[in-house]
Amino acid sequence: MRTIRGTVVLPDGVREAAVTFDRFIVAVQVEGGAPDGTGPGATSVGAGAGPVILPGFIDTHVHGGGGADTMDGAAGVAALAAFHARHGVTTLLPTTITNPWGNVVAALRGVAEVMAEQAAAEAAGEPAGGAAAAGGAVVGAHLEGPFINPHRLGAQPPHAVEPTEGLVAEALASGVVRVVTMAPELEHATTAARTFAAAGTRVSFGHTNATAAQVIAVAEAVRASGGTVGFTHLFNAMTQLGSREPGAVGVALADPEAFAELILDLHHVHATTFRAAHAAKEGRLHLITDAIRACGMAEGVSELGGQKVMARGGAARLEDGTLAGSVLTLDRALRNAVASGVALAAASRALSGVPAAYLGLRDRGSIAVGARADLVIMSPELDVLEVIVAGRRVAG
Numbered sequence: 001m002r003t004i005r006g007t008v009v010l011p012d013g014v015r016e017a018a019v020t021f022d023r024f025i026v027a028v029q030v031e032g033g034a035p036d037g038t039g040p041g042a043t044s045v046g047a048g049a050g051p052v053i054l055p056g057f058i059d060t061h062v063h064g065g066g067g068a069d070t071m072d073g074a075a076g077v078a079a080l081a082a083f084h085a086r087h088g089v090t091t092l093l094p095t096t097i098t099n100p101w102g103n104v105v106a107a108l109r110g111v112a113e114v115m116a117e118q119a120a121a122e123a124a125g126e127p128a129g130g131a132a133a134a135g136g137a138v139v140g141a142h143l144e145g146p147f148i149n150p151h152r153l154g155a156q157p158p159h160a161v162e163p164t165e166g167l168v169a170e171a172l173a174s175g176v177v178r179v180v181t182m183a184p185e186l187e188h189a190t191t192a193a194r195t196f197a198a199a200g201t202r203v204s205f206g207h208t209n210a211t212a213a214q215v216i217a218v219a220e221a222v223r224a225s226g227g228t229v230g231f232t233h234l235f236n237a238m239t240q241l242g243s244r245e246p247g248a249v250g251v252a253l254a255d256p257e258a259f260a261e262l263i264l265d266l267h268h269v270h271a272t273t274f275r276a277a278h279a280a281k282e283g284r285l286h287l288i289t290d291a292i293r294a295c296g297m298a299e300g301v302s303e304l305g306g307q308k309v310m311a312r313g314g315a316a317r318l319e320d321g322t323l324a325g326s327v328l329t330l331d332r333a334l335r336n337a338v339a340s341g342v343a344l345a346a347a348s349r350a351l352s353g354v355p356a357a358y359l360g361l362r363d364r365g366s367i368a369v370g371a372r373a374d375l376v377i378m379s380p381e382l383d384v385l386e387v388i389v390a391g392r393r394v395a396g
């Protein structure tokens, strides 16, 4: 049992408080017993003398980091989970990239392997990820491609295919596909979306040239099958909001139930565009990294999905200049959100509470009694001091 004190981001606001936990949070004691005047709308960074304590970050879209990539297999998954844990990520979905199908299936198996190792380690009372590579909890995979529009690849390699019944069944047989990015205009998209939704996979629209009507039609099919709708890296690699054609972006912003990911590295999306999306979708918009192997490494030549990538100036690009994932970490995304004018409590929610709700993870995403003790302890400047996964220190 351990108690930490500081400025705590709680579901009902930012307070000076003490948090007591073992594997789970067992008590939250607000100091002085009353709010310190900083409600949910306030930014109170540095208000107290102690650290800032936030719920652990949840990244639903992360290809790699620290030199490792989901496509490397189980060792890569464990290494990227350990890398991002140092930046506050306590739960993640390692994300595949469009590739020849065999490579994609092999990567899903790698994710399954790490999940099995983590489950065994947790049962044995060891740190998540095993003693060798303590990282955040891997709760599934994000299958990004190959079920995307070949004319809206972004930095995905040109191996897009139709989501036929056989391929969807094979993907689901891995048992780990928690989110699938799909272009709703594909011929087999509606049937595939129904199958994924019925299996509990979140259907996230992206890498798409769909009209708003096409997006809405497949979103309705997802919901009719009991599913949850998302949008993959909102604004990037999708049809934009126009006055007469709302595009995928328009549907994402107008649909109150739909979740949406956003890459807040300030290369993919302007800070004001983020603010506009946040104003439209607070409580449904969540921040992701979309980070690649080059994240956390020295700038220079790297790789994504078998393609040469150049990391420079805080961005990663293909040789033709196309942004290729990011070198973003979620602690930086939090700082960018706060610097753009979003209150700390709301920014924190976009990194924890919202993605937890999106994935249906009821045991995490906020600092509350009974929740998993997934915590990020930061300085008043929001630099990571320590990261705790299920009560155990994994970084700091």
Ligand SMILES: [Zn+2]
Residues within 6 Å of the ligand: 061, 063, 095, 144, 290, 325
């Ligand atoms: Zn991606």
